[in-house]
């Protein structure tokens with residue numbers, strides 16, 4: 001399966017509360033009118049400028065093992081290295097909000113409109129995560145339609161640069177996925193162009209394979225412990 005997906009505004013425009021939280025407004029506090037106004041303006045810009053597109057391509061466990069090796073700079077042990085060999089299905093993915101959003105953020109910063117630039121930047125980051133969630137749901141739906149999903153199958157995604165998968169893994173991922181087809185290219189630094197893009201692998205398999213302890217050596221430097229919530233969510237679904 002190799003497939004390109006588009007996304008509707010309902011899928012990619014984040015809730016104002018999520019953007020305000022990302023900007024430091026506490027969950028139980030109302031934003032002041034100026035901040036709330038900036039958020040509304042940023043979301044309007046995002047909806048008008050975004051060209052969200054995602055690309056998904058399945059590959060075998062053996063092919064993913066080669067992609068994961070990349071330049072050989074991964075952590076000695078990592079969740080993905082232990083989970084992927086037990087996956088039922090694997091799919092590389094890349095998605096982007098498109099260049100116009102990134103360009104507007106840069107032009108706002110260049111013009112000194114830092115408040116709106118930062119709000120649009122936060123909205124775009126939230127939006128990219130929403131698109132990743134939506135792409136994952138689309139993959140689950142496609143698996144369901146082709147009989148590749150049973151009641152126990154759960155999906156979780158991983159990206160180079162996180163959880164022991166070295167950022168240089170982007171090179172092998174891009175060589176296998178070829179996301180230039182949807183306008184995403186890789187800089188020498190392994191950052192993606194446009195900047196508001198996400199790449200990685202979606203792992204589909206029994207819920208139990210996704211559960212792991214957060215005691216890898218690199219976890220000591222992890223502030224978010226984001227895997228805990230993600231694992232809880234998929235195991236409860």
Ligand code: SF4
Nearest residue numbers: 163214219222226227
């Ligand atoms: S604790 Fe952080 S670094 Fe460790 S696996 Fe979870 S998300 Fe990754």
